[in-house]
Amino acid sequence: MIRFLLFFTISLSLASAVLAFLTKEKATQLNDKLASTSQLLGVSKNENSKLKEEKKSDTAKLDELGGVVQQSKDELEKMRTAVSASEAEMAKLKTVVQTAEAKAVDLEKKLAEKPAPAPVAMPDPATEQLVASLKADLEKARQTASEEQQKVALKLQQAEAKMSQMAPKPVVASGKNGDSKQPLSGEVVAYNEGWNFVVVNLGDKQGVTPESKLLIQRSGKILARLEITDVQPKFVTAGIVYTPGISSRERVRPGDVVLFAPKVELESEAERGGFNVSNLFPKGATSQ
Incomplete structure (x- = not known):
């Protein structure tokens, strides 16, 4: 019996020790988990604080953008x-112009009905303003035309100077018996597409006159005839009349051959587009 009690006591002590060890281990694990949970809770609080700060910043930015949008809306409303107001003013001006035009028409009718001088009336300010505006536009157009004429004159002077330096050499095509009446050939030295004219290095020294017939030729094909507008000793200026059916690639350009036959009628053939250079000019006159 004593042995049994002793064995029971020892077993109970061992069980208590094992239970105490297990309880301590469990408590240690719980403490670790609690510490980890506390750390996570601290991190979450920090993240929550950051999110709150970001939310405040975003709210401030939204408020600022709202102010900008409102300002833009106000500016847009002002512009509208x-x-x-501008449209209303324009409508008023149109009404004034229409009234002035109606008065002008009425005045013309009255003048047509009554040739006798009418009593001098007070000038209408709107009419005077309209007349002044028309005069200003006319003066501007005249000035623009004068400037363009000056540009053309300058280009002609430059072309003349260039041709003087180039010492143009029109070619005389000689026949079998040295006939001096064979046609001459020159070339286009300047071309203005806007004004549709060319400068050719043939002049009155070569027998060219305002009535002379000049043709522009390239690769044996007649591209256009020229209407001479001015004749100088060493060059002429002329307008271009293209042969029907000429494409944009066949437009006149500097270097094109110009044929001159003083006593041959070329106009009708060039206009029909059936002109054959080889039948009219010898080979020497068309090859350069």
């Missing part, structure tokens, strides 16, 4: 108001 200004546009409406």
Whole structure:
């Protein structure tokens, strides 16, 4: 019996020790978990604080953007108001112009019906303004035309100077018996597409006159005839009349051959587009 009690006591002590060890181990694990949970809770609090700060910043930015949008809306409304005012003013001006035009028509009718001088009336300010505007536009157009004429004159002077330096050499095509009446050939030295004219290095020294017939030729094909507008000793200026059916690639350009036959009628053949250079000019006159 004593042995049994002793064995039971020892077993109970061992069980208590094992249970105490297990309880301590469990408590240690729980403490570790609690510490980890506390750390995570601290991190979450920090993240939550950061999110709150970011939310405040985003809210401030949204408020700022809202202010900008509102300012833009106000500016847009002002612009719309200004546009409406401009349209109203334009409508008023149109009405004034229409009234002035109606008065002008009525005045013309009255003048046509009554040739006798009418009593001098007070000038209408709107009419005077319209007349002044038309005069200003006319003066501007005249000035633009004068400037263009000056540009053309300058280009002609430059072309003349260039041709003087180039010492143009028109070619005389000689016949079998040295006939001096064979046609001459020169070339286009300047071309203005806007004004549709060319400068050719043939002049009155070669017998060219305002009535002379000049043809522009390239690769044996007649591209256009020239209407001479000015004759100088060493060059002429002329307008271009293209042969029907000429494409944009066959437009005149500097270097094209110009044929001159003083006593041969070329106009009708060039206009029909059936002109054959080899039948009219000898080979020497068309090859350069």
